[in-house]
Amino acid sequence: MVEINITYEGGLRSSAVHAPSGCVLKTDAPLDNQGKGESFSPTDLVATALGTCIMTLMGIVAERHGIDLGGASIKVNKFMATAPVRKIERLEVRIEVAGIEDEKNRERLKQAALGCPVHATLDGCCALDMSFSWPA
Template identity: 55%
Template sequence: MTQINSSYSGDLRCASLHAPSGSALETDAPSDNQGKGERFSPTDLVATALSTCILTIMGIVAERHDWDLKGCTARVEKVMTSEAPRKIAQLEVWIELPAHLDEKARKVLRKAAENCPVKLSLEGAMAMQLHWS
C-alpha cells in the first residue's frame, strides 16, 4: 500500500504529497475547464502515468537483460470527450526505442509495455493505442 495525501489549495488547484518519499506535486484545472492550466491536470497525470509506467516496466526488463535503454522516449496524447460527462476518451503513446536494440529486444520490450500495470488498469475504460518506432 502506498499513501498519497492531497489537499485542495483553492483556485482549482490541489497539492499532493507522496508519503513514502516526501515528493510533492501540484495540479491545476486545465484552461479548457475553468482552470489556469499552469500545472498538470489530474487527467494529465493519468496520461503521464501511462507513458512513464511503460518506460519504467521496459527499463526493468532492459536491466534484467543488460540492454541499454537510455534515450528511450514516450510521447502521450490525451483526448477528452466532447460531451458530458467529461472524461478521457483516448490515450495514444508513441514509443521510440534506441536504434541499437535488435529485433529480439524490441519484441520483448513491446510485450513488457503492453503489460504495464497502468495500461492493464485502464483497459476497457478508454481507447488506448501504442505506436512504435
C-alpha cells in the first residue's frame, strides 16, 4: 500500500504528496475542460503512469540481462471521448529503443512492456495501441 495525500488548491488545481518520499505533484484541469492547462491533468497522469510503468519494467529487464537502455524513449498520445461521458478513449504508446539488434533482447523488452501493471489495469477500459521501433 502507498499513501498519496491530495489537497485542493482552488482554480481547478490540486497538489498530491507521495507520503513515502514527500515528493509533490501538481495537477491542473486542461484547457478544453475549464482549466488553464499549466500542469498535468488527472487524465494526463494516467497516460504518464502507463509510459513510465512501461519504461520501468523495461529497465528492470534491461538491468537483469545487461541490455543498454540508454536513450530509450516513450511517447504517449492521449485521446479523449466526450460522449456519453468525458473519459480516455485511446492511448497510443510509441516505444523507441536504439541499438538493440538481438531479437531475443527485443522480445524480452516487448514482454516487459506488455507486462506493465498499469497496462494490465487499463486493458479493456480504453483502447491501447502500443508499437516499438528499433533504430540502429
